[in-house]
Amino acid sequence: MASNAKIAVVVAILALLQVSCIAVARRNGKAGPCADDAEGCFDLLAVSRRGDDGGAPAVMTVNGFQRGEEGGPSECDGQYHSDQDLLVALSTRWYANGQRCHKKIRITSNGRSVEATVIDECDSHRGCKDNIVDASKAVWEALGLNTNTGEVPVTWSDV
Template identity: 85%
Template sequence: MTVNGFERGEDGGGPSECDGQYHSHKLPLAALSTSWYANGQRCHKKIRITSVRNGRSVEATVVDECDSHHGCKNNIVDTSKAVWEALGLDTNIGEVPVTWSDV
């Protein structure tokens, strides 16, 4: 899992693929790598993200694609700061191991 900015002007780039909107980093949000994004089939659906390090889980809403054809790894869950905080993780780490599942 990596941290992403979903607000205008943050490191996430343009608006979200699912709805063409920007979203608050205070909301638990996720962008999935291309194959998991599944051409938008997971848009606005909840996923459960679990930290491998501490076992804590949080539900997040999929709002974007992390494009694996343009720099994103094939197995990335890119999330808002709210997800990291809910999992008790430091966003400065950069990348942490997680598991995820559809809710």
């Protein structure tokens, strides 16, 4: 029985040390293997911090996925897509080196939710902030939002 108590104390101490190290790293800048936004790194803490609805806080921006609009073809499949489809690009860490390609996420704003498919990366190495859900016009419309607003706070989660 005493050995179980000792194990529990050691586990608790290790957990506290990990939390403390993460807090210090965040306060003093990035640390660890993802310090330089290495490919394949994504912020599990950012995804695990949840808003009131259970989703990760983010900023949603407007993106055009059709040929001739803001970006090039999708990172997931090299194709252009219709802005009438429910589509998003995620910041580099959330895009997770393509691990979320063609998977659905749930986006919530103003008490409404919509499911959209991840098809692209909003490259944080080229100026995209690390908390962006870059969404098609169809996503904005489904949430009852005006695209002229430019950006709105949302939460999102994997479906």
